[in-house]
Amino acid sequence: MFDLVIRNGTIATASDVFAADIGIRDGRIVQIGESLPDGARTLDATGRYVLPGGVDSHVHMAQPSGEGIRMADGFESGTRSALFGGNTCVLPFCLQQKGQSLREAVTAYHALAEGQCYTDVSFHMIVSDPTPAVLGQELPALVADGYTSFKVFMTYEGLRLNDAEILATMDVARRTGALVLVHCENEDAIRYLIGQHESAGDVAPRAHASTRPVVVEREATHRALSLAEVVDVPVVIVHVSNGAAADEIRAARARGRKVVGETCPQYLMLTADDLDRSNWEGAKFVCSPPPRDKQEQDACWRGIEQGVFDLFSSDHCPFLFDDPSGKLNARGRTSFRHIPNGIPGVETRLPILFSEGVMKGRIDLPRFVALTATNHAQLYGLERKGRIAVGMDADIAIWDPAVRRTIRHADLHDGSDYTPYEGLEVQGWPVTVILGGTVMVDEGALVGPKGQGRHRARAHSPLAAR
Ligand code: DUC
Ligand code: ZN
Ligand code: ZN
Ligand code: ZN
Numbered sequence: 001m002f003d004l005v006i007r008n009g010t011i012a013t014a015s016d017v018f019a020a021d022i023g024i025r026d027g028r029i030v031q032i033g034e035s036l037p038d039g040a041r042t043l044d045a046t047g048r049y050v051l052p053g054g055v056d057s058h059v060h061m062a063q064p065s066g067e068g069i070r071m072a073d074g075f076e077s078g079t080r081s082a083l084f085g086g087n088t089c090v091l092p093f094c095l096q097q098k099g100q101s102l103r104e105a106v107t108a109y110h111a112l113a114e115g116q117c118y119t120d121v122s123f124h125m126i127v128s129d130p131t132p133a134v135l136g137q138e139l140p141a142l143v144a145d146g147y148t149s150f151k152v153f154m155t156y157e158g159l160r161l162n163d164a165e166i167l168a169t170m171d172v173a174r175r176t177g178a179l180v181l182v183h184c185e186n187e188d189a190i191r192y193l194i195g196q197h198e199s200a201g202d203v204a205p206r207a208h209a210s211t212r213p214v215v216v217e218r219e220a221t222h223r224a225l226s227l228a229e230v231v232d233v234p235v236v237i238v239h240v241s242n243g244a245a246a247d248e249i250r251a252a253r254a255r256g257r258k259v260v261g262e263t264c265p266q267y268l269m270l271t272a273d274d275l276d277r278s279n280w281e282g283a284k285f286v287c288s289p290p291p292r293d294k295q296e297q298d299a300c301w302r303g304i305e306q307g308v309f310d311l312f313s314s315d316h317c318p319f320l321f322d323d324p325s326g327k328l329n330a331r332g333r334t335s336f337r338h339i340p341n342g343i344p345g346v347e348t349r350l351p352i353l354f355s356e357g358v359m360k361g362r363i364d365l366p367r368f369v370a371l372t373a374t375n376h377a378q379l380y381g382l383e384r385k386g387r388i389a390v391g392m393d394a395d396i397a398i399w400d401p402a403v404r405r406t407i408r409h410a411d412l413h414d415g416s417d418y419t420p421y422e423g424l425e426v427q428g429w430p431v432t433v434i435l436g437g438t439v440m441v442d443e444g445a446l447v448g449p450k451g452q453g454r455h456r457a458r459a460h461s462p463l464a465a466r
Helices: 075-084 102-113 132-144 163-176 187-199 206-210 214-231 243-254 272-276 281-285 294-306 349-359 365-379
Strands: 004-012 017-025 028-033 041-044 049-052 054-059 087-095 124-126 149-153 179-183 235-237 259-263 309-312 396-406 425-435 438-442
Touching: 004 365, 004 396, 049 365, 054 075, 054 349, 054 365, 075 087, 075 425, 075 438, 087 102, 087 396, 087 425, 102 124, 102 132, 132 163, 149 163, 163 179, 163 214, 179 214, 187 206, 187 214, 206 272, 214 235, 214 243, 235 243, 243 259, 243 294, 259 294, 272 281, 294 309, 309 365, 349 365, 349 396, 349 425
Parallel strands: 004 041, 004 049, 054 087, 087 124, 124 149, 149 179, 179 235, 235 259, 259 309
Antiparallel strands: 004 017, 017 028, 049 396, 396 425, 425 438
């Protein structure tokens, strides 16, 4: 009757924790109850948590990153790493390069992902060149095809949009019922600060954090929220690193705005002091926004606890450290401004929040599930994912809460050559991971085939639907 049964586990959803068996057939959850009969295969989950597979709605894989710089993960290693970290679906960004049509960009990413994935994937677009054709025809057509969210940047030469362009792009979201994500940092302020630091000869990795202080993120967050209010669209503020930006989200919500905040492991676990490590090792921690300090870490925890942040994503954006294509590229050794921005983290996202959040009593298990799976699936229109319920895709991670591990890059499965969390001790790890009813990781061993993961078109976000 069942292809697979998971027996005797403790199941958690975003609202509930209960003991039951799960019956799976044809890739879906078809029954949840007590004492189900055996399936073709039956897994015993005694003493374990049975959670929805993680949905990481903010990752970068195979993204072009400028001259001579190469992202360390394509879809094969990136989704393999995601899978081992308890994820069954990731949402990578599909970057439109200047002059490129959106359709060309999408086609290129699909070609790279096809047959390579160990988890399901679904692309967000990055709009970097909002020409009349892009805004008038291309973007609406892609939204209709299930690419129902897109990101805009307020920083980075070549990527940033000015306020007029952001307004025009948000207006497409309003007209099509798509969801806009914004990277909030004030590029002109950053450039001013970079100029000051470089002329003072202050070019080591630490200056990356000093030239992207909280104020440049706070100002841009305020502006993004204001622009969204002008257009009257909901907005996702991604990778929030500090309390002042979180306060902007609180204030916008108090005005009745629909705003979703996202934060990431790096803003809970790292600080700007990590960028000070000797021998340019600080480059390993260069990401944007940068890690801050203990006080801002606490503010991010409060945001998680109070629901200012409903998304906890990795912002996995991996580069090699010791390699001319990565953090230690020739120009990167001359100034922090040439160190590629981004750090790996897709495999460690869930264990870190589980250990630091659930095990240390900061959040409960339902909140963990909401922050790492359910909210992502719901917000971004993945209607059969992120929940353990009858009719849902059988995307499931079985966690052993007793496992104690020291995070070591040697044990991870991504294409980078380091983890920013080397040496961190965690308790709890996803030991078995099931994608659409197929056991992919079985007690820590990869048993499922590459290519099992597929691209998923998405429905409109319920937050943005007209
Ligand atoms: N923004 C991201 O979302 N990821 C990596 C780098 C960046 O600036
Ligand atoms: Zn960003
Ligand atoms: Zn400085
Ligand atoms: Zn990102």
